[in-house]
Amino acid sequence: MDSSVINTDLTAASTPLRIPRPSTPYQGDIARYWDGEARPVNLRLGDVDGLYHHHYGIGEVDHAALGDAEDGAGEKKLIAELHRLESAQAEYLLGHLGDIGRDDTLLDAGCGRGGSMVMAHQRFGCKVEGVTLSAKQADFANGRARELRIQDHVRARVCNMLATPFETGSAAASWNNESSMYVDLHDLFAEHSRVLAVGGRYVTITGCWNPRYGQPSKWVSQINAHFECNIHSRREYLRAMADNRLVPQAVVDLTPDTLPYWELRATSSLVTGIEDAFINSYKDGSFQYLLIAADRV
Numbered sequence: 001m002d003s004s005v006i007n008t009d010l011t012a013a014s015t016p017l018r019i020p021r022p023s024t025p026y027q028g029d030i031a032r033y034w035d036g037e038a039r040p041v042n043l044r045l046g047d048v049d050g051l052y053h054h055h056y057g058i059g060e061v062d063h064a065a066l067g068d069a070e071d072g073a074g075e076k077k078l079i080a081e082l083h084r085l086e087s088a089q090a091e092y093l094l095g096h097l098g099d100i101g102r103d104d105t106l107l108d109a110g111c112g113r114g115g116s117m118v119m120a121h122q123r124f125g126c127k128v129e130g131v132t133l134s135a136k137q138a139d140f141a142n143g144r145a146r147e148l149r150i151q152d153h154v155r156a157r158v159c160n161m162l163a164t165p166f167e168t169g170s171a172a173a174s175w176n177n178e179s180s181m182y183v184d185l186h187d188l189f190a191e192h193s194r195v196l197a198v199g200g201r202y203v204t205i206t207g208c209w210n211p212r213y214g215q216p217s218k219w220v221s222q223i224n225a226h227f228e229c230n231i232h233s234r235r236e237y238l239r240a241m242a243d244n245r246l247v248p249q250a251v252v253d254l255t256p257d258t259l260p261y262w263e264l265r266a267t268s269s270l271v272t273g274i275e276d277a278f279i280n281s282y283k284d285g286s287f288q289y290l291l292i293a294a295d296r297v
């Protein structure tokens, strides 16, 4: 059997999905990275309500909801608060997808453990197709969909987001939530542009380096090394979109909105060591947390 072939029948949810080989050695590294990922900062937050995210939070911290962090109850409240901010980030992204109907199909490019896919289905009642390089993540996301009995609407598959099996023009909207720093942006937006219907909406929330700073700062380099990713500049996003029939309708600098999340996270027992790089680079202006929503024209 050719293991590079992917099942392209989108209606056959119960058909076992054959796992494609990663296209490049780098993608093999990224698949292994996410297959092996089990950080408490992600799993314990997901355990709060069963929505498992691999992105960061936005919004004001509700200090009244936080107890004394020294005792166990305080730690639990802090985890719930970090999770609330991460879910608020996903809701904010979904709020930029436009009018989505129950019969529409959405694409989550780099879907992780599927938290945003579940939220999208719960919000719009539509189908959501996700792709990730990690078989462990896809299994996890599909397991959650089965537990929620929404497996006929929410499905993750192991697939390269630069070459998906989805039909041309089949998606009403698509997004990357903190997953575009693993791919070439021209290749990425060419594929979104192909899969999106004309008039469809593309949204990304991403960290990008700020061309006004000059070059990627040492903090940005540290984040790249930590996650084995390649953070692009804001300019690259806008240029690659323009080259692929994606016309920005909203560009929102979420940097001030994500800083409270990081400052709270830095006080928790779940720190991973990357907190200072985010806080310092957001504060020195070398790095930005951005939402871009674009129309496929």
Ligand SMILES: C[S@@+](CC[C@H](N)C(=O)[O-])C[C@H]1O[C@@H](n2cnc3c(N)ncnc32)[C@H](O)[C@@H]1O
Pocket: 027, 030, 031, 034, 052, 053, 054, 055, 109, 110, 111, 112, 113, 114, 115, 116, 131, 132, 133, 134, 137, 159, 160, 161, 162, 176, 177, 178, 179, 182, 183
């Ligand atoms: C930081 S996680 C974000 C997960 C998810 N978007 C979320 O918000 O929870 C990055 C994701 O991008 C995926 N990814 C990276 N490169 C990819 C590629 N070429 N094709 C498909 N998925 C990819 C990883 O497998 C991982 O699921």
Ligand SMILES: CC(C)=CCC/C(C)=C/COP(=O)(O)OP(=O)(O)O
Pocket: 039, 041, 042, 053, 054, 055, 056, 178, 179, 181, 206, 207, 223, 227, 229, 231, 272, 274
């Ligand atoms: C904004 C940028 C540059 C993001 C890089 C991509 C990334 C690893 C996101 C968070 O994943 P995670 O939730 O698994 O990370 P953590 O364990 O730090 O919470």
Ligand SMILES: [Mg+2]
Pocket: 041, 042, 053, 054, 055, 056
């Ligand atoms: Mg996380």
